[in-house]
Each structure stands twice: as C-alpha cells, then as structure tokens.
Amino acid sequence: xxxxxxxxxxxxxxxxxxxxxxxxxxxxxxxxxxxxxxxxxxxxxxxxxxxxxxxxxxxxxxxxxxxxxxxxxxxxxxxxxxxxxxxxxxxxxxxxxxxxxxxxxxxxxxxxxxxx
Amino acid sequence: xxxxxxxxxxxxxxxxxxxxxxxxxxxxxxxxxxxxxxxxxxxxxxxxxxxxxxxxxxxxxxxxxxxxxxxxxxxxxxxxxxxxxxxxxxxxxxxxxxxxxxxxxxxxxxxxx
Numbered sequence: 320x321x322x323x324x325x326x327x328x329x330x331x332x333x334x335x336x337x338x339x340x341x342x343x344x345x346x347x348x349x350x351x352x353x354x355x356x357x358x359x360x361x362x363x364x365x366x367x368x369x370x371x372x373x374x375x376x377x378x379x380x381x382x383x384x385x386x387x388x389x390x391x392x393x394x395x396x397x398x399x400x401x402x403x404x405x406x407x408x409x410x411x412x413x414x415x416x417x418x419x420x421x422x423x424x425x426x427x428x429x430x431x432x433x434x435x
Numbered sequence: 436x437x438x439x440x441x442x443x444x445x446x447x448x449x450x451x452x453x454x455x456x457x458x459x460x461x462x463x464x465x466x467x468x469x470x471x472x473x474x475x476x477x478x479x480x481x482x483x484x485x486x487x488x489x490x491x492x493x494x495x496x497x498x499x500x501x502x503x504x505x506x507x508x509x510x511x512x513x514x515x516x517x518x519x520x521x522x523x524x525x526x527x528x529x530x531x532x533x534x535x536x537x538x539x540x541x542x543x544x545x546x547x548x
Contacts, residue, residue, distance in 0.1 A: 323478070361439070361526075361539050361540050362524075362538045363538070364536070364537075367535050375535060410478055412478070423469075423484070424481070424536065425481070426471075426479045426480070428478050429477075429478050
C-alpha cells in the first residue's frame with residue numbers, strides 16, 4: 320500500500336513570497352489533515368478535511384493560509400504572503416473514517432519550509 | 436495552551452533495559468491516546484494507542500499505561516534496542532471517528548549499545 324505522498328520535500332522562500340504544498344493521501348482515506356510542526360514542538364493541526372469538506376480550520380491563519388481538497392482526494396496548502404514564523408515542517412496525514420482504527424493517522428514525510 | 440505535555444525532552448537508556456516515556460494531559464475530554472515515533476526527515480509513524488476505558492495496552496515490546504485520575508500515561512519499551520532511538524510523541528483526541536490529534540512536544544530517546 321502506498322503511503323501519503325507530499326511535495327516538495329524542501330522549500331526556501333523569502334518573506335512576503337507565496338508557496339504551495341501538495342499532498343496525495345492513501346487511497347480510500349476520506350479524512351485528510353494538514354499539521355504544522357515548528358522546530359522543538361509537536362505537530363499542530365491547521366485544517367482537517369472530510370472528503371472535500373472542511374471539518375476543522377479553527378487554527379488556520381486564514382489571512383495568509385488557504386487549503387483545498389478538490390474531488391476529495393489530493394490537497395494543496397498555500398501560504399501567501401509568507402512570514403518568518405511560518406518556517407516549519409508541514410505534515411499531511413490521512414485516515415479512514417468511522418472504522419475501528421479511525422484514529423490511526425498516517426503521515427507523509429513532510430515539507431520543510433524555510434522563510435528567509 | 437499545551438494540553439498534552441511531555442516534560443522530558445530527552446532520555447538515554449542502555450540497550451536491553453526498559454525505556455519509560457511519560458506524558459500528562461490537562462483536558463478531561465480526551466478519551467483516546469496514541470504514541471507516535473518519528474525518525475529524522477520522516478513523518479511520524481503510529482506505534483500504539485489506548486482508549487480511556489482501558490488502563491493498559493500491550494503490543495510486543497511496547498506497553499502503554501493510562502492513569503485517568505492522574506491524567507497521565509506512559510510508554511514502556513522492554514527491552515530497548517538501538518533501533519528504538521527516535522523522537523516519541525504522545526497524542527490525544529477528544530472523540531472517535533477522525534478528530535484531530537493534540538500532540539506533546541516529544542521526547543528524544545537514545546538507546547546506547
């Protein structure tokens with residue numbers, strides 16, 4: 320079974336520029352999450368999708384961050400404009416929905432963003 | 436505010452001994468707890484979980500204990516192996532069916548030969 324795919328793996332941009340990350344979840348996983356992990360911290364949820372609908376985006380800085388999940392499969396996360404404090408690893412995860420192991424989230428390798 | 440706390444940033448254990456990683460939480464609504472393991476440049480991988488209706492769950496060398504009254508859980512690894520060296524994250528969730536995880540800051544475990 321293929322895992323969660325993310326690209327790019329690394330990205331360096333200057334502040335005020337824009338950037339986009341892509342995620343392809345495990346086939347059949349209805350739930351998709353984007354987490355932000357700042358160095359020395361645990362992952363923090365940015366947004367959760369159920370199919371192509373948003374379940375929770377309460378911690379997404381909506382003035383600069385946006386995300387979409389077209390057709391309930393792939394997802395993109397965009398930052399525009401980027402700030403220095405956005406430097407972090409952006410993790411995508413997916414999980415099955417309403418199964419005995421629905422809590423088990425499978426993570427991709429992440430995208431390491433450096434904003435200079 | 437940090438609802439899941441791992442107060443030990445690092446832990447060093449000799450190979451063959453027991454590793455004990457601790458985690459505390461503040462939100463009494465959490466009812467499902469998980470441990471994830473993370474190697475450098477990789478995403479976290481699921482290790483073991485426990486529901487709030489249990490106080491212990493075992494999977495091979497890994498055992499998780501839950502003390503609801505103390506809002507505390509721990510992960511025991513016996514015996515520890517050098518390949519266990521990684522960052523371990525404790526996570527908690529409020530409800531079933533795909534609620535997002537609240538993570539601690541992680542504990543870096545080093546198992547020395």
